[in-house]
Amino acid sequence: MKNWIVSEINKDEAKRIQTEYGLPPILAMLLQIRGITKREEIEDFLQNDSVIASPFEIKDMKKGADRILSAIDNDELICVYGDYDADGVTSTALLYSYLETVGANAMYYIPSRETEGYGMNKGAIDILAEKGVKLIVTVDNGIAAVEEIDYANSLGIDTVITDHHQPTGKIPNAVAVIDMHQSDCPSKYKMLSGVGVAFKLVMALEGENCDVSSLLDNYSDLLCIGTVGDIVELKSENRVFVKRGLVNIQESDRAGINALIETAGIAGKKITSGNVSFTLVPRINAVGRLGFSGKSVSLLLTDDENEAMSIAKQLNEDNNERKEIEKNILMKIDEMVKANPHITNDRVLVIDGEGWHQGVIGIVAAKVKEFFGKPTVVISRDGEEAKGSGRSVEGFSLCDAVFACSDLLTHCGGHPMAAGLSLKSKNIELFRQRINEYALKQENMPFNACNIDCRLNPALISVQLVEPLAYLAPYGAGNPTPLV
Ligand SMILES: [Mn+2]
Structure with missing residues (x-):
C-alpha cells in the first residue's frame, strides 16, 4: 500500500516560466512543481552545462x-x-x-x-x-x-x-x-x-x-x-x-x-x-x-575486444546466477513471514537467516522494503558472525538508526537510505529490539509514498503533450520520471 501524494502547483509561477522561456506548458508545470524556478536553475537544468565546481x-x-x-x-x-x-x-x-x-x-x-x-x-x-x-x-x-x-x-x-x-x-x-x-x-x-x-x-x-x-x-x-x-x-x-x-x-x-x-x-x-x-x-x-x-x-x-567479450559474457552469467540466489532468499523470507506474520509489525524489519549470500542481501533488503514500505535490514548468519545490509524509506535515516546501536555492532557504515553492518549472531535479537526502540522514538514513521507530479485532465493527454518531457531526462534519484 502506498500513500498518494500529489505535489502542489503554483499555476501563476508555471505560467510565468512558460512565457518567459517559451516552454511547452507541461514542461513549465513540471519545472515549477520540482522547484526549478530561478533563471540559472532552469538554464542549468535544460542546457545541462552546469558548471563543475573547482x-x-x-x-x-x-x-x-x-x-x-x-x-x-x-x-x-x-x-x-x-x-x-x-x-x-x-x-x-x-x-x-x-x-x-x-x-x-x-x-x-x-x-x-x-x-x-x-x-x-x-x-x-x-x-x-x-x-x-x-x-x-x-x-x-x-x-x-x-x-x-x-x-x-x-x-x-x-x-x-x-x-x-x-x-x-x-x-x-x-x-x-x-x-x-x-x-x-x-x-x-x-x-x-x-x-x-x-x-x-x-x-x-x-x-x-x-x-x-x-x-x-x-x-x-x-x-x-x-x-x-x-x-x-x-x-x-x-x-x-x-x-x-x-x-x-x-x-x-x-x-x-x-x-x-x-x-x-x-x-x-x-x-x-x-x-x-x-x-x-x-x-x-x-x-x-x-x-x-x-x-x-x-x-x-581492456582494449582487447575478445577479452572484453569473454568477461562480459561471464558477467551476464553471474548476473543470472545472482537473480536465482536472490529469488531463493526471497522465497525463504516469504515462508518466514507466512509462518510468523507478526514480525512485519516492527517499525524496522530485521530479518535473518543462516548462510544467505552476502552479495545479494542488500538487493533482497531493497525488495522487502519496497513490499512492506518499512526500513529493512537483512542479516546473514555464518555461525557466530553475521553481516547485514539495510535499505530505508525516505524520511528515516537508516545510518543514524544503525549508529545508535553501534555498541552491538562490530562494523557499521552507510547513508541515510542504505547501511551495512556486522555483528555477533547472538546479538541479532538485541539489535532488532534496539533499532526498533530507536524507531519508536520517532514521532511518525514515514510511509512508502507514491509521489505524483500533478493531475491532468485525461482528455488533454496526447503524444505531443508527452514529448517535451524528454528535456527533463535523465531520470533517477532526485529527479524521478514524471508521474501524472
Ligand atoms: Mn559509493
Missing part, C-alpha cells in the same frame, strides 16, 4: 593532489584501493586509467566481497606493502578505516582518502581526507558519488586550469555508471555527469562497455539512465557479488 572547494583536495603528484614525480608505486560495487569499480577504473595515462607507477586493488568485505583491511595492506606500494589512494571507501590507516602508516605507506560516505566518528590519520561530509568541509555540493569524488581528484591533479570538458569526454561514461549505480540524486553536477555519460556510452570507445551493451541485448538502442541502472549496473555489480571483483575493473580498462 575541486579545491573540497577540504584537503590540494594536500591529496600534491601527495599524489610527488609520488608520480618520484616514481613511487601508487595503489588505487577501490570497492566491488559499480561505484567503486568505476571509481577505480577512472583514477587508475588517469594515473596510467600520465605515466604514474600505479596498480589497483579491489577487496573480495566474500573473503575481505568492504573497505580496507590489514591483510590487503600487507599484500600491498609486499608489492612495494608507497601510497594508497582510496576511492569510494576509507573514511571509516581508522585502524587500517594507522597500520599502513606503521608500514611506511601513506594514504590519501577519497570517499563520499558519512564519517562515523574519528577521522583516519591519513595524509589527506577528501570527503565532503566532514563537518568542516567548505564545499557546497555534497551529493557526489565515489566516482564523482575520484573525478574531482583527477581535476585537481590536472591543476587550476584543467580542461573539464575534455576530461568529461574521457571519463563521463564511467562517471555515469557509478553515479547511477550509487543512486545519488541526479541534480547539478551529477546530472551533468550522467547526461554527458549517456551520450558517451552510446558511442563508447571502451571495449568493455560495448561488450556489456551487446551481451545485455541493448546494442543499437538509445541508452537511458534506466538502461544503465537495470542492465549495465547489475552486471558490473554481479561479479563483485559473486566473487572476482577485480574482473569488472579489467573489463572497463
Whole structure:
C-alpha cells in the first residue's frame, strides 16, 4: 500500500516560466512543481552545462593532489584501493586509467566481497606493502578505516582518502581526507558519488586550469555508471555527469562497455539512465557479488575486444546466477513471514537467516522494503558472525538508526537510505529490539509514498503533450520520471 501524494502547483509561477522561456506548458508545470524556478536553475537544468565546481572547494583536495603528484614525480608505486560495487569499480577504473595515462607507477586493488568485505583491511595492506606500494589512494571507501590507516602508516605507506560516505566518528590519520561530509568541509555540493569524488581528484591533479570538458569526454561514461549505480540524486553536477555519460556510452570507445551493451541485448538502442541502472549496473555489480571483483575493473580498462567479450559474457552469467540466489532468499523470507506474520509489525524489519549470500542481501533488503514500505535490514548468519545490509524509506535515516546501536555492532557504515553492518549472531535479537526502540522514538514513521507530479485532465493527454518531457531526462534519484 502506498500513500498518494500529489505535489502542489503554483499555476501563476508555471505560467510565468512558460512565457518567459517559451516552454511547452507541461514542461513549465513540471519545472515549477520540482522547484526549478530561478533563471540559472532552469538554464542549468535544460542546457545541462552546469558548471563543475573547482575541486579545491573540497577540504584537503590540494594536500591529496600534491601527495599524489610527488609520488608520480618520484616514481613511487601508487595503489588505487577501490570497492566491488559499480561505484567503486568505476571509481577505480577512472583514477587508475588517469594515473596510467600520465605515466604514474600505479596498480589497483579491489577487496573480495566474500573473503575481505568492504573497505580496507590489514591483510590487503600487507599484500600491498609486499608489492612495494608507497601510497594508497582510496576511492569510494576509507573514511571509516581508522585502524587500517594507522597500520599502513606503521608500514611506511601513506594514504590519501577519497570517499563520499558519512564519517562515523574519528577521522583516519591519513595524509589527506577528501570527503565532503566532514563537518568542516567548505564545499557546497555534497551529493557526489565515489566516482564523482575520484573525478574531482583527477581535476585537481590536472591543476587550476584543467580542461573539464575534455576530461568529461574521457571519463563521463564511467562517471555515469557509478553515479547511477550509487543512486545519488541526479541534480547539478551529477546530472551533468550522467547526461554527458549517456551520450558517451552510446558511442563508447571502451571495449568493455560495448561488450556489456551487446551481451545485455541493448546494442543499437538509445541508452537511458534506466538502461544503465537495470542492465549495465547489475552486471558490473554481479561479479563483485559473486566473487572476482577485480574482473569488472579489467573489463572497463581492456582494449582487447575478445577479452572484453569473454568477461562480459561471464558477467551476464553471474548476473543470472545472482537473480536465482536472490529469488531463493526471497522465497525463504516469504515462508518466514507466512509462518510468523507478526514480525512485519516492527517499525524496522530485521530479518535473518543462516548462510544467505552476502552479495545479494542488500538487493533482497531493497525488495522487502519496497513490499512492506518499512526500513529493512537483512542479516546473514555464518555461525557466530553475521553481516547485514539495510535499505530505508525516505524520511528515516537508516545510518543514524544503525549508529545508535553501534555498541552491538562490530562494523557499521552507510547513508541515510542504505547501511551495512556486522555483528555477533547472538546479538541479532538485541539489535532488532534496539533499532526498533530507536524507531519508536520517532514521532511518525514515514510511509512508502507514491509521489505524483500533478493531475491532468485525461482528455488533454496526447503524444505531443508527452514529448517535451524528454528535456527533463535523465531520470533517477532526485529527479524521478514524471508521474501524472
Ligand atoms: Mn559509493
